Amino acid sequence: MLKVRDLVVAYGGIEALKGISLDVPDGKIVTLIGANGAGKSTLLRSIIGLVKVKSGSVEYNGDTLTGLNSQQIVSKGLTLVPEGRRVFPNLTVLENLRIGAYMRKDEEGIAADIKRIYEIFPRLEERNWQMAGTLSGGEQQMLALGRALMSRPKLMMMDEPSLGLAPLVIKEIFNIIRSINENGTTVLLVEQNANMALKVAHHAYVLETGRIMMEGSGKELLENEEIKEAYLGKKKK
Amino acid sequence: MNKNKRNIMLTLVALVVLFGVACFAQTEIDSYVRRIINLCLIYAIIGLSMNITNGFAGQFSLGQAGFMAIGAYMVGIFTVPVNLRADVFYATPMHPWLVNIYIPLWLALILGGVLAAVVAGLIGTPVLRLRGDYLAIATLGFSEIIRIVITNATSVTNGALGIKNIPPLNDVRYIFLVTAISYIIITLLLNSSYGRAFKAIREDEIAAEAMGIGLFYHKNLAFMVSAFFAGIGGGLYGALLGTVDPKNFLFTITYNFLLIIVLGGMGSITGSMFGAIIVTAGLEYLRLFDEPLELMGVAIPLFRPGLRMVVFSILLMICVLFWRHGIMGTNELTWEKILNFVKHPLAGFRKKGVQGK
Numbered sequence: 001m002l003k004v005r006d007l008v009v010a011y012g013g014i015e016a017l018k019g020i021s022l023d024v025p026d027g028k029i030v031t032l033i034g035a036n037g038a039g040k041s042t043l044l045r046s047i048i049g050l051v052k053v054k055s056g057s058v059e060y061n062g063d064t065l066t067g068l069n070s071q072q073i074v075s076k077g078l079t080l081v082p083e084g085r086r087v088f089p090n091l092t093v094l095e096n097l098r099i100g101a102y103m104r105k106d107e108e109g110i111a112a113d114i115k116r117i118y119e120i121f122p123r124l125e126e127r128n129w130q131m132a133g134t135l136s137g138g139e140q141q142m143l144a145l146g147r148a149l150m151s152r153p154k155l156m157m158m159d160e161p162s163l164g165l166a167p168l169v170i171k172e173i174f175n176i177i178r179s180i181n182e183n184g185t186t187v188l189l190v191e192q193n194a195n196m197a198l199k200v201a202h203h204a205y206v207l208e209t210g211r212i213m214m215e216g217s218g219k220e221l222l223e224n225e226e227i228k229e230a231y232l233g234k235k236k237k
Numbered sequence: 238m239n240k241n242k243r244n245i246m247l248t249l250v251a252l253v254v255l256f257g258v259a260c261f262a263q264t265e266i267d268s269y270v271r272r273i274i275n276l277c278l279i280y281a282i283i284g285l286s287m288n289i290t291n292g293f294a295g296q297f298s299l300g301q302a303g304f305m306a307i308g309a310y311m312v313g314i315f316t317v318p319v320n321l322r323a324d325v326f327y328a329t330p331m332h333p334w335l336v337n338i339y340i341p342l343w344l345a346l347i348l349g350g351v352l353a354a355v356v357a358g359l360i361g362t363p364v365l366r367l368r369g370d371y372l373a374i375a376t377l378g379f380s381e382i383i384r385i386v387i388t389n390a391t392s393v394t395n396g397a398l399g400i401k402n403i404p405p406l407n408d409v410r411y412i413f414l415v416t417a418i419s420y421i422i423i424t425l426l427l428n429s430s431y432g433r434a435f436k437a438i439r440e441d442e443i444a445a446e447a448m449g450i451g452l453f454y455h456k457n458l459a460f461m462v463s464a465f466f467a468g469i470g471g472g473l474y475g476a477l478l479g480t481v482d483p484k485n486f487l488f489t490i491t492y493n494f495l496l497i498i499v500l501g502g503m504g505s506i507t508g509s510m511f512g513a514i515i516v517t518a519g520l521e522y523l524r525l526f527d528e529p530l531e532l533m534g535v536a537i538p539l540f541r542p543g544l545r546m547v548v549f550s551i552l553l554m555i556c557v558l559f560w561r562h563g564i565m566g567t568n569e570l571t572w573e574k575i576l577n578f579v580k581h582p583l584a585g586f587r588k589k590g591v592q593g594k
Binding site: 048050069070071073074075079080082086087088089090091095098099100102103147151 | 430433434436437439440441443444445446447448449450451504567
């Protein structure tokens with residue numbers, strides 16, 4: 001579905017991504033783990049068109065995305081749940097959701113989707129008229145997910161959905177991610193919480209300072225000794 | 238949907254009633270008060286126009302004086318009766334292409350708005366890449382450039398002498414109708430998906446862009462719509478004064494409107510209206526502080542020209558200290574709130590923070 005080939009992205013003279021290739025197959029959850037500064041967020045931002053690509057290509061179902069602007073990319077069915085949630089704080093929950101559907105014009109479909117999202121996240125319906133900035137961190141993350149779902153994405157990219165959330169809430173969020181995927185949306189997940197991320201992932205990549213160091217199924221990487229030591233905090237025996 | 242219908246009906250009724258008040262004001266009220274009402278209405282249009290960019294799209298722009306000047310001069314140049322033009326342009330004759338063109342006021346207002354919007358589009362393309370303070374400085378600069386161009390295009394604008402003999406528009410009904418139409422159009426725009434996109438950009442540009450909202454397109458659109466209505470407001474202002482002069486459009490006049498929207502609430506349509514009324518009427522009625530006052534035969538020393546502004550500034554500071562987001566914040570005075578208040582006048586005091594579901 002999504003094919004990234006030799007992607008290089010540079011901020012000024014410094015290369016944040018030094019030639020990355022990865023595949024996101026249809027209907028799967030693919031996870032990208034790595035430390036701070038590895039280039040995970042940059043990768044997502046360059047796929048969605050927020051950051052300019054220096055060289056390499058991004059293909060989505062055969063269409064080249066490099067060089068398109070975010071509007072065109074979002075209209076192809078990709079969406080990004082940005083790092084740190086970034087809900088619109090002084091707008092109501094409902095308005096946030098409606099902005100998520102900005103690219104769509106079918107009023108009835110939008111109304112139906114808002115209903116569906118309130119079924120997935122009943123807590124958001126209770127807070128329908130509340131300003132998004134007054135929600136708790138977990139609720140804001142739910143809203144960010146709901147907002148992204150409003151564009152009816154085929155590929156949903158998430159940048160650290162567990163950031164700053166309590167362990168119980170993280171568990172809930174990951175359950176929701178799994179169910180979103182089961183409903184047919186492909187997920188590209190970027191995480192520092194390697195343990196949780198690898199557990200839900202069908203396939204995973206390890207990113208280090210702009211390069212992919214390792215790949216494999218989520219299970220393989222969970223059992224890999226190096227990964228255990230570097231990201232999961234378990235000592236080698 | 239039923240509620241929507243009711244709101245539309247109530248709005249129409251309110252408009253008719255207000256129009257009736259305007260008709261009454263036109264014939265029964267003395268000209269001093271009428272002038273204040275007219276100014277309030279005009280300032281309400283320009284205030285709301287400024288609120289589109291500053292309050293809704295979150296782009297701190299200070300170019301309103303320039304766009305007003307464009308609208309005002311469009312009215313000034315084309316609505317002066319042809320036979321009076323030689324008197325007006327006594328120093329430098331009017332350009333021969335323009336001297337015989339007469340346009341009725343309503344068309345001049347629209348053309349002034351359109352020209353202001355076109356200029357805004359041209360300015361916006363480079364300027365709207367800037368953010369925050371830098372954008373404010375750049376728009377301020379452009380508004381001064383417009384004024385200086387007007388001052389120096391003597392054969393078109395009569396330069397620093399200004400244009401007199403504009404048929405004075407002293408008609409509350411006319412100004413009320415223009416204001417009402419402007420408010421209706423802007424409200425419809427801001428409640429549409431464009432308005433939501435503006436607000437999204439105000440709240441978080443990166444998130445908005447990731448939702449597929451075209452930043453540049455929407456910023457430019459907000460800027461142009463804002464300039465359009467500032468041009469219309471400026472045109473009415475020129476017609477109300479009966480004369481336009483470059484000095485009327487110094488950048489300081491922009492601060493009046495900044496004051497109106499900060500006081501009324503950045504991002505509130507009804508707030509702009511309240512802000513305009515408070516600032517305009519407040520400045521007028523505080524004039525009593527400018528006149529010498531004698532109490533029981535003793536002249537109170539501070540009452541002299543200038544005290545008005547001191548009092549006004551103190552009132553403003555109090556306002557900003559206690560209502561940090563202006564009177565309305567980003568809220569609107571909706572029919573729901575008014576009806577709720579009518580039904581349960583004290584509910585707001587008993588239970589705080591109850592919101593409609």
